[in-house]
Amino acid sequence: MNRDALVLIGSPKGIEKSASARVSLVLTEPLETAGWSVKRLWLYDADEDELLTSILSADLIILSSPLYFDSLPAPVIRRMEVVVEKRRRTPVEEKAPRFVSILNCGFVEPKHNETAQRICRRFASRARFEWYGSISLGCAGAMRRRIRRGLIIAGEALSKGFPVPPKVKRLTKKPLIPRLAYIVGGNVTWRRIAKKNGLSKGDLLAQPYKPRP
Numbered sequence: 786m787n788r789d790a791l792v793l794i795g796s797p798k799g800i801e802k803s804a805s806a807r808v809s810l811v812l813t814e815p816l817e818t819a820g821w822s823v824k825r826l827w828l829y830d831a832d833e834d835e836l837l838t839s840i841l842s843a844d845l846i847i848l849s850s851p852l853y854f855d856s857l858p859a860p861v862i863r864r865m866e867v868v869v870e871k872r873r874r875t876p877v878e879e880k881a882p883r884f885v886s887i888l889n890c891g892f893v894e895p896k897h898n899e900t901a902q903r904i905c906r907r908f909a910s911r912a913r914f915e916w917y918g919s920i921s922l923g924c925a926g927a928m929r930r931r932i933r934r935g936l937i938i939a940g941e942a943l944s945k946g947f948p949v950p951p952k953v954k955r956l957t958k959k960p961l962i963p964r965l966a967y968i969v970g971g972n973v974t975w976r977r978i979a980k981k982n983g984l985s986k987g988d989l990l991a992q993p994y995k996p997r998p
């Protein structure tokens with residue numbers, strides 16, 4: 786088995802500072818320990834030729850992206866379209882690369898990623914990649930113990946040529962904090978940011994586009 790993994794980062798924040806990059810590092814650690822070479826590309830500025838050649842030489846492709854409006858960031862979708870179009874016109878390889886998607890969203894419930902995961906799965910099928918599973922994270926990919934464990938279990942399985950095991954979903958699907966705590970915490974943060982910018986709590990409740998009676 787060849788051991789070349791390609792990580793595609795779909796966050797505009799880049800390959801170092803984004804949550805997408807951070808969670809992908811935990812997933813690829815077991816791969817690197819097992820001797821895989823891991824290449825990272827930032828989808829926002831990757832050269833198109835480099836992207837396509839990297840895909841050709843990869844045995845495993847990992848897309849790690851944030852959720853944007855229940856979907857993927859527009860530049861990620863654009864890149865997906867380019868890849869599908871290109872691969873539609875090229876002969877099928879003997880061994881299609883395996884494909885895994887990790888999506889992280891801002892809300893506590895990882896299930897918000899479900900529609901976007903279906904988009905990823907469809908992309909994998911259209912691009913003739915072998916679907917090897919998905920991981921959905923909430924709370925902006927916050928790295929608690931059970932999330933880290935899930936990512937490591939997934940990385941170990943992938944490093945041995947297996948898909949993401951069902952156990953990973955069991956570890957990652959439950960929200961990390963109660964919904965109410967998230968709302969209260971979110972409100973405190975919004976008020977703090979508003980104050981820092983010279984705005985009041987009342988300004989936060991403004992509804993300038995609300996239709997007038």
Ligand SMILES: Cc1cc2nc3c(=O)[nH]c(=O)nc-3n(C[C@H](O)[C@H](O)[C@H](O)COP(=O)(O)O)c2cc1C
Binds near residue numbers: 804851924
């Ligand atoms: C334009 C935009 C749209 C977003 N849409 C959603 C959304 O629909 N649901 C959600 O839970 N989080 C949403 N988020 C939050 C991001 O998914 C979340 O902050 C994520 O952790 C960012 O990951 P990154 O650091 O890799 O970019 C959105 C953020 C932005 C900037």
